[in-house]
Amino acid sequence: MNVPRHKIAPQCAECPIRHKAVCARCDADELEQLDRIKYYRSFEAGQTIIWSGDKMDFVGSVVSGVATLTQTMEDGRTQMVGLLLPSDFVGRPGRDGAPYDVLATTDIVMCCFRKIPFEKMMNETPHIAHRLLEMTLDELDAAREWMLVLGRKTAREKIASLLCIIGRRDASLTPGGHGDTMEFDLPLTREAMADYLGLTLETVSRQMSALRKDGVIELRGKRHVIVPDTGRLMDVAGDDSDGGLYG
Amino acid sequence: MNVPRHKIAPQCAECPIRHKAVCARCDADELEQLDRIKYYRSFEAGQTIIWSGDKMDFVGSVVSGVATLTQTMEDGRTQMVGLLLPSDFVGRPGRDGAPYDVLATTDIVMCCFRKIPFEKMMNETPHIAHRLLEMTLDELDAAREWMLVLGRKTAREKIASLLCIIGRRDASLTPGGHGDTMEFDLPLTREAMADYLGLTLETVSRQMSALRKDGVIELRGKRHVIVPDTGRLMDVAGDDSDGGLYG
DNA sequence: CGAGCACTTGATCGCTTTCAATAGCTGTGG
DNA sequence: CCACAGCTATTGAAAGCGATCAAGTGCTCG
Numbered sequence A, B: 001m002n003v004p005r006h007k008i009a010p011q012c013a014e015c016p017i018r019h020k021a022v023c024a025r026c027d028a029d030e031l032e033q034l035d036r037i038k039y040y041r042s043f044e045a046g047q048t049i050i051w052s053g054d055k056m057d058f059v060g061s062v063v064s065g066v067a068t069l070t071q072t073m074e075d076g077r078t079q080m081v082g083l084l085l086p087s088d089f090v091g092r093p094g095r096d097g098a099p100y101d102v103l104a105t106t107d108i109v110m111c112c113f114r115k116i117p118f119e120k121m122m123n124e125t126p127h128i129a130h131r132l133l134e135m136t137l138d139e140l141d142a143a144r145e146w147m148l149v150l151g152r153k154t155a156r157e158k159i160a161s162l163l164c165i166i167g168r169r170d171a172s173l174t175p176g177g178h179g180d181t182m183e184f185d186l187p188l189t190r191e192a193m194a195d196y197l198g199l200t201l202e203t204v205s206r207q208m209s210a211l212r213k214d215g216v217i218e219l220r221g222k223r224h225v226i227v228p229d230t231g232r233l234m235d236v237a238g239d240d241s242d243g244g245l246y247g
Numbered sequence C: 001c002g003a004g005c006a007c008t009t010g011a012t013c014g015c016t017t018t019c020a021a022t023a024g025c026t027g028t029g030g
Numbered sequence D: 001c002c003a004c005a006g007c008t009a010t011t012g013a014a015a016g017c018g019a020t021c022a023a024g025t026g027c028t029c030g
Helices: A028-037 A115-124 A126-152 A155-173 A190-197 A201-213 A230-237 B028-037 B115-124 B126-152 B155-173 B190-197 B201-213 B230-237
Strands: A038-043 A048-050 A058-064 A067-072 A078-084 A101-104 A108-114 A182-185 A218-220 A224-227 B038-043 B048-050 B058-064 B067-072 B078-084 B101-104 B108-114 B182-185 B218-220 B224-227
Touching (some): A028 A038, A115 A126, A126 B078, A155 A190, A155 A201, A201 A218, B058 B115, B078 B190, B155 B190, B155 B224, B155 B230, B201 B218
Antiparallel strands (some): A182 A224, B067 B078, B067 B101, B218 B224
């Protein structure tokens, strides 16, 4: 595979995901060990990082950019089953095959570890195994929350739910002033949104337009979203709005 | 809470889920430690085991029976997000609140551990933490597989997928003679099936009738299902049938 | 300027939902 | 023993939502 490989940020101490990734709880000594088996790898938007069914010889963390986990049926129907953001972990210690396609939706940088040494280290380093369990439990919660979205919500509610999730993440990266309003870029095409939500791209487009007409969101271009009233968006998503100001 | 508590099977060595549950990899010494903090608890079909949002002071494994994890919206729409079978683990070390309702759908026996001592032991016992990670990764895979079912499959395919899953589980408990045919009791009402599949109970009923008319399944009473041709059922579910004998 | 791509919008179709009536079964009480 | 309530499940008819098919817009890049 002709995939570009770069050494980009060799210093773990300065890593942007240092305190959120699988290495979050590692001490200086453990980081040094990890450093010995790690390497960085870049992918361009649109590239396939891992093919479903392929043997995986590495695991790793997303350092920057966005990737997706997708599942595809024989007839071409596809469902996105995960959205990988910076600090998220890719790969399954103890398993050889990849269960899903992993696709870069933006340019992306990953911090990879060779699988065998990583597994060995995990067995000897409770900090890592523990953090990985914690992260996996969070992912399981997220997957189950998404099952409610897929199974029971209307198209309008699905779109609003997705905007809430992306907006909330962006707010957590952009500290300061996340009061009633949000503003962010969508890292996904309409088709990718459709694959995440179990809809067609036409329905996504229609519902985005409807939310715009109703004043729930504003659009600057196709991908930049402004949410004037976060509580209202959460109401539309069918979630508890916490502040019950909106009638 | 007036929940019956019994000491039922104090011997871990004879426990039916001994080699599949969170304690699967424990040695005799570790089992003895677990034994000191464990207790059995029974629930009747229909009882709520844990309410969403409640503080959980225990974690545990399903020993026998079936339970469900369900999520409910304010307006009453509900989605089942997990099916708990014998050996499955309930609870989240490190978290206080329960994220979902846990309901007994049949009479059920659970092997519970007080949460604080269990967490302490997990920190000191790599065997337990490791097994729990492995089980959590499996649950995550199952949740993501279900996302494809909820997001992209038709009602007919959804029903067939559910029958496949339940049948496969039953086959693994009933060794011998699982060739082309399967036979099992549904542990779920039509309504519970609907909540799992993101459908209405009427649609579930109609599709069950349709599958019966098409000869994909036979019914003895409302709950007993016979699958004369497992490959055919998998075809209807939209999964790879592996054996390509079925036209 | 035209090709290609992402996106929007319109018209129609069809699957699933909704509303409604009925059947089958179990347990209770006169 | 039968009547009846309560529950689960089935079936029918009609409505609605999202999918499908189709056309057109706006943008970027060669």
